[in-house]
Amino acid sequence: MRLTRYLPLGVALLAAAFLIVPAILSILAGITANYFRGLSSGLTLRWIFEVWELYAGSIFLSLWIALCCLVVTLLIGVPAAYWLARNPGRMARWLEEFVSLPLSIPGLALALALIQLYGSHLGFRTSWLFILTGHVLYTLPFMVRSVQAVWAGMDLTTLEESAASLGAGPWQRFRDIALPGALPGILAGALTVVTLSIGEFNLTWMLHTPYLKTLPVGLADAYASMRLEIASAYTLIFFVIIVPLLMAMQWASDRARRLTR
Amino acid sequence: MPLSQPSQVQRSVMSNQQFLTLCLLPLAVFSLAFLALPLVQLTLGAASSEEGWGIYLKILATPRYLATLGQTVVISLLVTVAALLISTTAGLYLSRTRFPGRGMLISILTLPLAFPGVVIGFLIILLGGRQGLVNQLMPGHVVFAYSSLGLFLGYLYFSIPRVLLTVMAAAEKLDPALEEAARTLGAGPLRVLGDVILPGLAPSLIAAGAIAFATAMGAFGTAFTLATNIDVLPMVIYTEFTLAANIAMASALSIVLGLVTWFLLLLARSYSGGTVAAGG
Amino acid sequence: MTLTLTNIGKTFADGTRAVCPTDLSVAEGEILSLLGPSGCGKTTLLRMIAGLECPDSGGQIRFDDSDVTDLPVERRQVGMVFQSYALFPNMSLRANVGYGLRMQKLPRPEIDARVEEVLALCRLEPYAARAVSALSGGQRQRVALARAIAPRPRVLLLDEPLSALDASLREALRDELAELLRRFNITAIFVTHDQTEALAIADRVAVMQAGRIEQIGAPEVLYRQPASRFVAEFVGDAMALEGSRDGEMLCMAAGRLPLPAAAPGLLPYVRAEDIQICADGPLTARVDSVTFLGTHYRIGLGDLGQQPLYCSHQAAVAPQPGAMVRLSIPKQGIMMLPQSQASAR
Numbered sequence: 001m002r003l004t005r006y007l008p009l010g011v012a013l014l015a016a017a018f019l020i021v022p023a024i025l026s027i028l029a030g031i032t033a034n035y036f037r038g039l040s041s042g043l044t045l046r047w048i049f050e051v052w053e054l055y056a057g058s059i060f061l062s063l064w065i066a067l068c069c070l071v072v073t074l075l076i077g078v079p080a081a082y083w084l085a086r087n088p089g090r091m092a093r094w095l096e097e098f099v100s101l102p103l104s105i106p107g108l109a110l111a112l113a114l115i116q117l118y119g120s121h122l123g124f125r126t127s128w129l130f131i132l133t134g135h136v137l138y139t140l141p142f143m144v145r146s147v148q149a150v151w152a153g154m155d156l157t158t159l160e161e162s163a164a165s166l167g168a169g170p171w172q173r174f175r176d177i178a179l180p181g182a183l184p185g186i187l188a189g190a191l192t193v194v195t196l197s198i199g200e201f202n203l204t205w206m207l208h209t210p211y212l213k214t215l216p217v218g219l220a221d222a223y224a225s226m227r228l229e230i231a232s233a234y235t236l237i238f239f240v241i242i243v244p245l246l247m248a249m250q251w252a253s254d255r256a257r258r259l260t261r
Numbered sequence: 262m263p264l265s266q267p268s269q270v271q272r273s274v275m276s277n278q279q280f281l282t283l284c285l286l287p288l289a290v291f292s293l294a295f296l297a298l299p300l301v302q303l304t305l306g307a308a309s310s311e312e313g314w315g316i317y318l319k320i321l322a323t324p325r326y327l328a329t330l331g332q333t334v335v336i337s338l339l340v341t342v343a344a345l346l347i348s349t350t351a352g353l354y355l356s357r358t359r360f361p362g363r364g365m366l367i368s369i370l371t372l373p374l375a376f377p378g379v380v381i382g383f384l385i386i387l388l389g390g391r392q393g394l395v396n397q398l399m400p401g402h403v404v405f406a407y408s409s410l411g412l413f414l415g416y417l418y419f420s421i422p423r424v425l426l427t428v429m430a431a432a433e434k435l436d437p438a439l440e441e442a443a444r445t446l447g448a449g450p451l452r453v454l455g456d457v458i459l460p461g462l463a464p465s466l467i468a469a470g471a472i473a474f475a476t477a478m479g480a481f482g483t484a485f486t487l488a489t490n491i492d493v494l495p496m497v498i499y500t501e502f503t504l505a506a507n508i509a510m511a512s513a514l515s516i517v518l519g520l521v522t523w524f525l526l527l528l529a530r531s532y533s534g535g536t537v538a539a540g541g
Numbered sequence: 542m543t544l545t546l547t548n549i550g551k552t553f554a555d556g557t558r559a560v561c562p563t564d565l566s567v568a569e570g571e572i573l574s575l576l577g578p579s580g581c582g583k584t585t586l587l588r589m590i591a592g593l594e595c596p597d598s599g600g601q602i603r604f605d606d607s608d609v610t611d612l613p614v615e616r617r618q619v620g621m622v623f624q625s626y627a628l629f630p631n632m633s634l635r636a637n638v639g640y641g642l643r644m645q646k647l648p649r650p651e652i653d654a655r656v657e658e659v660l661a662l663c664r665l666e667p668y669a670a671r672a673v674s675a676l677s678g679g680q681r682q683r684v685a686l687a688r689a690i691a692p693r694p695r696v697l698l699l700d701e702p703l704s705a706l707d708a709s710l711r712e713a714l715r716d717e718l719a720e721l722l723r724r725f726n727i728t729a730i731f732v733t734h735d736q737t738e739a740l741a742i743a744d745r746v747a748v749m750q751a752g753r754i755e756q757i758g759a760p761e762v763l764y765r766q767p768a769s770r771f772v773a774e775f776v777g778d779a780m781a782l783e784g785s786r787d788g789e790m791l792c793m794a795a796g797r798l799p800l801p802a803a804a805p806g807l808l809p810y811v812r813a814e815d816i817q818i819c820a821d822g823p824l825t826a827r828v829d830s831v832t833f834l835g836t837h838y839r840i841g842l843g844d845l846g847q848q849p850l851y852c853s854h855q856a857a858v859a860p861q862p863g864a865m866v867r868l869s870i871p872k873q874g875i876m877m878l879p880q881s882q883a884s885a886r
Contacts, residue, residue, distance in 0.1 A: 008354030015347050015421055016369040018414075022384035023373075025394055029387065036392060076291055079284035086281055097527075099292055101300075104526035106479030108495050109515035112502060113299035116306045116512070133295050140291075155625065161593050162627035164614040166641030166692060170280035176640070180631035199377040201482040216482075220379045223486050228392055235383060246375055247368070277613065 027239065029232030036228075047233035051222075055234060058218035059241075065128060065214060066197040069135040073193050076136070077143030078186060082178060084144070085151035096148075100141040107202030110137060115206065126209050134203040139196050143189040146256065150185030151178065153260030184256040191249035199242055215241075303512050310509035317513055326514070329492040336413055336493065337477035343413075344420035344473045345466060352428035353458065367429075374422040378415075378482020385415045385487060409491050415483040420473040427472065431465030432458075464532040471529035475522040494518050542605050542695045542728050543569050544590065549600035550752075551585050559585040561752040562600065567696075567730060567745075572722055574743035575732045578775070582752040583732045584700055590730065591698050592617045604695050615644075620689030620727075622699040626681045628673045634684055635660075635669055641692030655691060663687040663721065678706045679714050686718075690725055697722075699731035703738055715741055736776045740764065748772045770810065770878045779810040779876060783846030795824040795845050795868070800875055807877035813839070815874025816852040818860070822869030826850070831859045842868070 030048065034041040080099070084092045102110055114134060119125050156178060163173045201216040208217050215238060222231045308314050320326045355367055373381070389395050389406035396403050405411050435458065443457045459466075481495040494514065502511035543566065550562035560582040567573045575583035588594040590602060592614035602610045609617050620641075629637055635656055642652040660666050663683045668676060676684065682702060689697060702718060703711050719742040722729050733739050739746045740760040747757040748771070756768040763776050773779035784793035791798045791809060800809055818840075829849060830841035838859040842850045852868070860866050 008350045009358075011347055012351035012354055012366060012370070015351050016366055019373055019418065019421065020369050021394070022387045025387040026384060076287040080288035083281055083285040083288075098296070099288065101296065101523065104475065104523040105519040106481065106495060106515070106522060108479070108481050108498055109303065109519040110299070112306075112498070112512060112515050113303035114295065116508070117299045117302040136291070137295055140288075144288075154630075155627070158623055158625055158627045159629060161591075161614070162621065162623055163629070163640065164593075165591060165617075165619055165621035165698075166688065167615050167618070167644035168640070169615050170277045172644065174280070174284075177629055177631075183631075195375050199375055199380075201377040201379050205482075205485070216377045216379055219377075219383070220482075220486060223379065223383050223386070224488075231383060232387075235380060238380065242375070243372065246372055249375070250371065 026232045026235045029229055030236035047229045050230055051234045051237060055218045058213045058215050062198050062215035065132055065135060066194045068132050069139055069197040070190055070193050072136045073140050073143040077140050078147055081144045081147035082174065084148050085156055099144060102138045103141050107138065108206065111203045111206030128212055131204055131207050131212060134207045135197045135200055138200060138203055139193040142192045146189030146192060147182050147185040150182050150256055150260050154181050184259050188252040188256040191245060191252050195242060195245040195249050304516065307509055307512035307516055316509055320513060329494055329497045332492060333478055333494040336409065337474050340413060340416040340420055340477045341470050341473040343417055344424045345470055348421050348424035349428050352425045353432055356429045356432035370425050371422045373419060378480055379486045381415050381418045382483040382486025385411050407487055411487050412484060412491055415487060416477045416480055420476060423472050424469040427465050427469035431462050435461045468529040468532040471525045475525040479518060479522045544696055544728060545603040547601040549589055549602060550597045551589060551594060552597050558752055563754055567728055570726055570728055572729045572742060572744045574739035574746045575730065575749055576736060576739040576746050577749035579734055581749040583749045587698055587700055587730060587732045591619050591621050618695045620694030620697045622685045622689050622702045624701040624704060626685040628681060628684055630673055634671055634673055637673060637684055638688045638691050645692060659687045659691045679710055682714060686721065697727050697729040701732055718742060748775060767876060773810050773876055773878055777812055779812050780850050781848065782809040782811055793824065793845060795826050798823055798870060799872060801872040802877055804877045808880055810876045810878050811870055811874055813851045813853040815870055816850065817869050818852065818854055818866050819869050820867055822867040824868040825865060826868055828860050828862050828864045828866055831862055
């Protein structure tokens, strides 16, 4: 009885420690004057400033790409989710499966595919739009599914029939009924897209050029060539950006799921 | 007069279909240009070397690729088993027990869900690298970050949240009356676990296992940061492409990897029905 | 407005025939009920009138003199109350009611005035400030009704408007709905599977089965002169009397019963309220079950054939189960109906 009660708690605590301790270490390392000598060497913001000088461009590029990625996934994903919600059936399932391929195929393979087809179009290959394309490819299914799940759970068909019987045309029904209903899903999808885009590495590493480094590409660069304190400070900045987004994303996704139920 | 009506009417009936078609158009154009065509190109690229389609046989005939494939599968299997054990134990406990700090614990256990693989690799270096925690606490130079243990821990790091979320979602859907019925019939806690809870969770556990396995198979960022000496499939694809410029082999290996992870996640979806993503 | 359906049928893409080609007309201001078991095609017929389903080619739907067959729903000017009410969750009660008026692009003051007018008509003013999610089932139904009639539709269509309510509420709201519909003075068609609803609300009832209208008529006619066995069984739970025929007599296991007519092709049917327990009745039966229902006892009678018969017994005391009782059935309580349904129109 004792064992069955405390063993699981112990496992949970150990697992949590395994996940959180290295994150805390990286935060400490980022603000320690000399990590090799330990905290006794004093706390400093020096590394953070150094990272800012070195990598501010990467950080802004990532934020810019995440924002553009959000706009594009909204413009493509929300109408597509609407189509899927209005045409349920085998055709919609196949289409959804196809669009979701980037979720289940490693980013490396997708990047190889993109490079082989568009690599020779140098104007495109070397522009930030090439990275954006990869990010949209990877995040689009999250937007589509998040929005579509809300519509699937709210009896969209009857609500729209009801609006139609009151004289609303297709666009008015989409604007007045479907879109307001989907807002929780759109919010959850949007936060997911931004979070994933800012953290995306697998595709971006293959697609980027030396002049276009996103935040995670810069991280990989720092891990490989900078001293531990700078790498940690950069990771700290990344955490400051990504952790609130992650928490907001989980909150919004739970909320969307609750509202759909 | 009745003859003139239909044409006007037809237009308005069409407009509903036209609107829906318009909704699908952006996705259709984007997916065709940046998903369908590139994947076709990848398939053709794999067959572009002298071997042609025989390149897939070459994978099986080359010991290095076979060993890579074997190592990737073994390490992914180990990660899957470990993640299932840890996350099922913790997830079941967290979904059925209320105690102060529970929400915090769940947050910690699920937050790394969307950490990129590179960052997780770095966190493993902080644990087991030359300046890592273990090396500082245990004199004698214990450095494991760049070994297969480091890779295993890195993969485990991003598998725990994924499996935990699946298990907890499934555990909350289990009908508590089933468990209570078993208890009224005289089953002890362990019997209930074995006879009611685990069988009820089985589909989700299979799904979670498939997710963990597929994610580990395709993980690139972690292996890349740990710059490990162990050949895992994504690293071999990367080196074939960048260092050896062997585009055909890189493509062929990508296709094999993509098919494996796609199939596994399809399996996972058919068991759990949720959104399932690889990555890491 | 007069509604006229000519040769309206519906075959779904998979080949199932939901509605056989049907003619139907509904007069100005008339309330027609489409009554039938689930799957009989009544909702499909309603949805074709609304414009939510396309009828098979060859059919025609006319509102007064205009052919609306090819008109999409949003241009048909129908008001529709859905089974689930389909209130827009993202809008307030007032915005719901005013939605159809906004689609007509009426000026703001006129919309507000018409909304208030309809809210008053449907006795919704006390709740007008509430969110849709804070309304009870009965209030939701009235909002759905108010929303449907606010744009002054040419015809009001109601799809099982009472079935989403609790049984205890349904009866009170049934009478209220009937009263409101009369007050609107609008051509209305409502679909239901509940015969008491149909009889209570409608001017005329169309009983449907397997995609066909079996009989159409005033509630009293339908109840007292059902045209077929199906109508008799569905409206008022008629029971078949089994036995061999000897002229105008029916020879049952329980005794000989005089029939209203010899009519050899027709079969006799009876309702529970027309079977009387009396000491000098011609039939003898065993009491199998006694159920007290407040206003009367429902008594199950055995030994009368393959199907048990039930009798509504209005008395202070009921016989004990197992007792033998004598029964009489007056001639005017016996309905002589054709066996096959196809010949019943």
